[in-house]
Amino acid sequence: MSEKMAVTAVAGSSAALLELSHVGKIYGGKGVITTALDDVSLTVHKGEFVAIMGPSGSGKSTLLNCVSTIDSATSGTITLGGRDITRLRRAELANFRRDELGFIFQDSNLLDTLTGFENIALALTLKGEHPHQIEQSVNELARVLGVEEVLQKYPQQMSGGQRQRVAAARAIVGNPKLILADEPTGALDSKSSAVLLEVLESMNTRMGATILMVTHDAFAASYSTRTVFVRDGRLFNDLSRGDTPRKEYYQRIMEVMAFLGGDLDAR
Amino acid sequence: MxxxxxxxxxxxxxxxxxxxxxxxxxxxxxxxxxxxxxxxxxxxxxxxxxxxxxxxxxxxxxxxxxxxxxxxxxxxxxxxxxxxxxxxxxxxxxxxxxxxxxxxxxxxxxxxxxxxxxxxxxxxxxxxxxxxxxxxxxxxxxxxxxxxxxxxxxxxxxxxxxxxxxxxxxxxxxxxxxxxxxxxxxxxxxxxxxxNEHVGMVHVPLRVVGFVVAIVILGCAYWQLSINGLQQADVHFWAATVLMIIGTFLFFWSVAGFVIFALTHAKGVYLKGIRMFTVRQIASKVNTAFVSMSVVCVMLFFALTTASVGMGLLELFAGNIEQTTRYDASIVASAELFYKPDPSWQDTYREFNGDIEACLSSRADNWDSVVRKSAQTDFWPAGVNYQELLDQIQGAEAMKDAQTLASMGKTEIKVISESQYNACCELIGETGVQLAANQFAIDNTIVGYDDLGKAMSKNDVSLEIAGIMLYGYGSLQCVPLDTTAMSDVALQIIVPDEVVTSLREHTEFPAYTHFNIMYNGDRTQGDSALSKILAKAVPLKDGKTPLTDGIEDQFQRTPWPVTNVYTGHAMAEQASGLKMVITFLALYIGFVMLVATAAVLAIQQLSETADSLQRYRRLSDLGCDMKQILGSLRIQTIVYFCAPLVLAASHTICAVSVVSATLFAELGVNPSGLIGISAFTIVAIYAVYLIVTYQLSKSIVRSSVCQGSVL
Incomplete structure (x- = not known):
């Protein structure tokens, strides 16, 4: 596709961080075959905040799982930072996740036995950073993301929004190449959602994080710099925000969604 | 359905x-x-x-x-x-x-x-x-x-x-x-x-204080126990027991909080790998299950102590049996053992001039065919107490506690004559003593009194008996003077024959007498022959029939010539019987308690692992590899199993060392070999449960984490 050529041309400047090339994922065996992803090709550049939107069952979570190596693609290649992650061996996968990726899941996935501080610090202790350094980094980041007051609390004692912000802090504290977020606002009320999305936005604009976010909520997607639409395991639209204000971007997204939703019979 | x-x-x-x-x-x-x-x-x-x-x-x-x-x-x-x-x-x-x-x-x-x-x-x-x-x-x-x-x-x-x-x-x-x-x-x-699963850690400062208090309480419990000495169930014993139980419960309630407090302040140690996760896992488990862990600890303590004390008693009763049963049989004659005896025994005494052999052999035909050698030792009251000797010893308080010294001081000294002593020694091939006319010697087989004995035997120690001044022999004798279950010769004084002759001018009858026999044939034959002799020589009154086959029921007990009979063979049998009783009981109780507690811990640990599967999957998602996860699991299992064992072992060491000091060391018994074996067995059984639990947990976690995504 043209995107691929664009990538090779601009190899030096705005480098392609993530590249999916004809990725497919098939479940099942004899008789019952489910195609979750069907020939998906996508390029994400450094510094982009990409939202992946689609209805339930469209394969967007599967896509994220394949990128994050939690699941494995059955065909195609995925390249992150120059490394082909579909070729990585079992033993290398854990290290890869530790060093290159950050996660924010819908239910925050914080460890309930650790305090907020320890949850964020875990991303660094796993990498073997110096304890003194860890303490500094975590406190610093917590201040920036506004979760200082919950550092000594346990996840059960935090509100949903606070938990997600702690998860976001954990995702970025190790300076990963790519942050993956799966329906981060899914379980939050509208106010907490807004706060979290602003945090994600500032992580992208001020700290330069590259974020790949899966969502079914157009409002969340409107915080991104680019939205990709998935349906039945295929990408079928790609919207760049450019310099448009968020409200307009949001409208455009809603239009595509309406088109997506109404088009039940058109296949 | x-x-x-x-x-x-x-x-x-x-x-x-x-x-x-x-x-x-x-x-x-x-x-x-x-x-x-x-x-x-x-x-x-x-x-x-x-x-x-x-x-x-x-x-x-x-x-x-x-x-x-x-x-x-x-x-x-x-x-x-x-x-x-x-x-x-x-x-x-x-x-x-x-x-x-x-x-x-x-x-x-x-x-x-x-x-x-x-x-x-x-x-x-x-x-x-x-x-x-x-x-x-x-x-x-x-x-x-x-x-x-x-x-x-x-x-x-x-x-x-x-x-x-x-x-x-x-x-x-x-x-x-x-x-x-x-x-x-x-x-x-x-x-x-x-x-009610307590995932977080609440009341941390309270727990830190609680931990310190728990250590103090346990220290007090140990102190109380050492005062009590496990001799009787006095107030110190109950105090020690109650304190120990309270201390154990408090310990487990607070230890997790204390450890967390200590570690979170030692960032250098705490913030490495998934140590935070491991520590928190253990802490949350110990907190939730502190009651059952305390109960497990107390039960383990009973199991360990039963086994150890049992082994000690085993040594005590049966370890020395060969040393204490060197004479084939011992007859004891003592008026003191009767409440209000019929004085006819005194006539019999006078008739045979106090010679037991003469009495018995005259009444039985086969005396010489049964008895190869014999020796009689009479114990005469010396009219002076042990205090006389104790006063002359420097530093007696260091050798024995005040209570024992006090009661010893009030005990009257009974002496035996040199020739009778030497004859007795000769029966079993030991060397006797060669006393000068003004010497006394001491024979002692109770290890706990050795120090006193040596001090009392010094040449400058003096003792006046029957108007004669005697001085210490210089060395301490160690020869058993009869056949018994345990060593019982306690600072026995031996004097020259002339002293005894002097004493006999004022006292007609000895305090008690031992008569030791060595058989011609083997011990079993000898015992049954002796049994018949005694039945004939001192027949049961009023034509009564013996209650059992035992030798002690075949004759009529009198203050003289025969009050009690102890045969080497019977003592050995009793000892092995006791050995059996103690071993079985210790095994029965100890093993069952051990197995039950290990099973409880194993079940708890397995269930907790199953409950934590989600956490392990999250760790894996974050990029923690299987090796680290399994390492964490291993540490959790080991700590969870070992915590109550270590505390129970600490309690046991205290209890056993107290018993050892007051009982075993006294009697020269060193059961540490046997205790070591039983401790090793216990730890081995525990280890089996630990290893099986870890392997099972490992397979649960492995299959769950490798299954795939949690999403």
Missing amino acids: LVKLALRNVKRAGRDYAIYFITVVLGVALFYAFNAIKSQTVLFDAMSADSARMLDLLTLLIRMFSIVVACVLGFLVVYANRFLIRRRRREFGTYLLLGMSAGRVSRVLLCETILVGLASLVVGLALGIAMSQGLSFATAALMGTTMTKYRFIVSPDAIGLTVLCFVVVFMVSALVDVIYIRRCKLITLLSAREA
């Missing part, structure tokens, strides 16, 4: 139930095997009266302790069942949600309990019957008899008792479970997390 459901449930829960099932089976098997000992003994060849008595004692004690054992196993069954049922809350909630009535759910539960109970009873009894066959050989060996006609024996009594006890236990457990399910609200049953 219900039975089918119950059956499938039990099959499905295979792994969870495995450890619990195996432990219950072991418990049932042991229970049966030990209670069936009595019936196994009908197979033994002729047993002596002593052995039979020991066996009766053993059977009685086993019956008594079976109650304790049944309680311990009952605790295990009820706890494990309740634990496993609580983990299946959601399943039962689903049944109720689908519309099954509470009564039917109860019946499914009851069915499951019956199935598991029946299975474990049947398998346990089968194993127990097999074990008891082997046990009868072991019993025979320990008692020194043989079992030439072996028959496969099953004891219906023991089966009945076992079945009764365990049916009660399983019924109680089923009842507890049914009540729990009925009582719980549906929402609680269906909720994801255990209502």
Whole structure:
């Protein structure tokens, strides 16, 4: 596709961080075959905040799982930072996740036995950073993301929004190449959602994080710099925000969604 | 339909139930095997009266302790069942949600309990019957008899008792479970997390203080115990027990909080790898289960102490037996042992001039064919107390405690003459003493008095007896003066014959007399021959018949010539009988407690691992590799098993060293070899449970994490 050529041309400047090339994922065996992803090709550049939107069952979570190596693609290649992650061996996968990726899941996935501080610090202790350094980094980041007051609390004692912000802090504290977020606002009320999305936005604009976010909520997607639409395991639209204000971007997204939703019979 | 459901449930829960099932089976098997000992003994060849008595004692004690054992196993069954049922809350909630009535759910539960109970009873009894066959050989060996006609024996009594006890236990457990399910609200049953699982750490400062207090309390308990010395159950003993129990509970309540507090302030150590996660896991588990961990600790303490003290007693009673039974037989004659004796014995004494051999040999024909050599030692009251000697010793307080010294000081010295002493020594081939006219010597076989004995034997120590001034011989003798179960020669004074002659001018009768005999033939023959001689020489009054076959029941006890008879052979048999009793009891109780506590810990650990699977998956998602995760699991398992063991070991070391100081060291017994062996066995059994638990946990975590994403 043209995107691929664009990538090779601009190899030096705005480098392609993530590249999916004809990725497919098939479940099942004899008789019952489910195609979750069907020939998906996508390029994400450094510094982009990409939202992946689609209805339930469209394969967007599967896509994220394949990128994050939690699941494995059955065909195609995925390249992150120059490394082909579909070729990585079992033993290398854990290290890869530790060093290159950050996660924010819908239910925050914080460890309930650790305090907020320890949850964020875990991303660094796993990498073997110096304890003194860890303490500094975590406190610093917590201040920036506004979760200082919950550092000594346990996840059960935090509100949903606070938990997600702690998860976001954990995702970025190790300076990963790519942050993956799966329906981060899914379980939050509208106010907490807004706060979290602003945090994600500032992580992208001020700290330069590259974020790949899966969502079914157009409002969340409107915080991104680019939205990709998935349906039945295929990408079928790609919207760049450019310099448009968020409200307009949001409208455009809603239009595509309406088109997506109404088009039940058109296949 | 219900039975089918119950059956499938039990099959499905295979792994969870495995450890619990195996432990219950072991418990049932042991229970049966030990209670069936009595019936196994009908197979033994002729047993002596002593052995039979020991066996009766053993059977009685086993019956008594079976109650304790049944309680311990009952605790295990009820706890494990309740634990496993609580983990299946959601399943039962689903049944109720689908519309099954509470009564039917109860019946499914009851069915499951019956199935598991029946299975474990049947398998346990089968194993127990097999074990008891082997046990009868072991019993025979320990008692020194043989079992030439072996028959496969099953004891219906023991089966009945076992079945009764365990049916009660399983019924109680089923009842507890049914009540729990009925009582719980549906929402609680269906909720994801255990209502009272303390995941976070609350009241940290309180726990830190609590920990320090717990250590102090335990220290006080140890101090109280060392004062008490485990001699009697006085106020110090109860204080020590209560303090120990409180201290243990407080310890487990607070230790996790304390460790977290200490570690979170040692960032350099804490913030590495997944140490934070491991520590928090352990802490949350210890906090939630602190009650059961404390109970486990206390039970382990009892198990360890029983085993150790048992081994010590074993050494004490049976370790020295060869040293103390060198004479084939000893006759003791003592007026002091009678309340208001008929004074006719005095005429007999005068008739034979106090010579026991003359008396007995004149009344029996075969005296010389039975008795090869003999020696009589008379013990004469010296009219002076041990205080005379104690006053002359420097630093007596360092050698013995004040209480013992005080009572020793008030004891009157009894002396024996040099020639009688030397004759006695010669019987067993020991060297006697060569006293000068103004010397006294001391014979002592109780190790605890050795220091005093040596000090009292010094040349400058003086003693005035019957107007004659005597001085110490210089060295201490160590020769037993009769045949007994334990060393009993305590600072015995030996004086020249002239002193005794002087004493006899004022005293007609000795305080008591020993008469030691060496046989012509072997000990068994000699014993029965002696028995007949005594029956003839001092026949039972009024034509009474002997109560038993034992030698002590064949004759009439009189202050002179024969009050008691102790034969080397009987002593040895008693000792081995005692050995058997102690070994079996220690094994029975110690082993059952150990196995039950290890099973409880294993079940808790396994369940906790299953509950934490989600956490392990999250760790894996974050990029933690399997090696680190399994390493964390390993540390958690080890710490969880070892924590109560270490504390119990600490309590045991305190208790055993106290007993050792007051009892064992006194009598020169060093059971540390045997204690070491039993400690090693206990740790080995514990380790087996630990390793099996870790392997099972590892496979649960592996299969769950490698399965794939949690999304």
